[in-house]
Amino acid sequence: MARKDDEETGFTGKRKKSYRELDAQRGKSKYHSRQDDPQQQRIERSASYEKYKKAADSLFSGGELPQGLAQTFDPAGKRKVQKEAMAKLRELPDRKAWVQGVVDYLAQYPELPEDAFFLDSLLDHPKDRIVDQALTKLEALQAEGKLPREKTPKSLPQRLKAIELTGSDPDTQARAKALNAKLS
Numbered sequence: 001m002a003r004k005d006d007e008e009t010g011f012t013g014k015r016k017k018s019y020r021e022l023d024a025q026r027g028k029s030k031y032h033s034r035q036d037d038p039q040q041q042r043i044e045r046s047a048s049y050e051k052y053k054k055a056a057d058s059l060f061s062g063g064e065l066p067q068g069l070a071q072t073f074d075p076a077g078k079r080k081v082q083k084e085a086m087a088k089l090r091e092l093p094d095r096k097a098w099v100q101g102v103v104d105y106l107a108q109y110p111e112l113p114e115d116a117f118f119l120d121s122l123l124d125h126p127k128d129r130i131v132d133q134a135l136t137k138l139e140a141l142q143a144e145g146k147l148p149r150e151k152t153p154k155s156l157p158q159r160l161k162a163i164e165l166t167g168s169d170p171d172t173q174a175r176a177k178a179l180n181a182k183l184s
Helices: 002-009 019-026 038-045 047-060 067-073 078-090 095-108 116-122 128-144 156-166 170-183
Strands: none
Touching: 038 047, 078 095, 078 116, 095 128, 116 128, 116 156, 128 156, 128 170, 156 170
């Protein structure tokens, strides 16, 4: 008799699976992670994927462009030469040589790069014009959201504080104070 009641009511005592459980069984769940997928893991371990990822990382982090893109976007090689000039500035032996090297660099490349570490070093320059240019570029990067707290040099707040306290121009002091407040 119990069997007949089950057929009439449709109750079998067995729980129905949710759509999430059914999708997970089929491997189509939106909650299913790529890390759980062995095929995706195999692709990510392949040599061609590593090469592709390295090229993409260098493109977006400001590194050297892959050969195909370098021919398209920078056929004259100006970007590479500018990167090398920045690297040479870091290698100069003393402060006097660095100060002159920065002046020469800016004469050759008047547009400052979007490199927070390079701009941070320029804030330590004795010429107010160069400090002003670097501060302007840092303010623009911060306004565009390209200067996240994690990616800024640890010395940037101290340099801004030093400009705020010892700068010769009150306008530059106020700008340094405002930028420091936005970054903290």
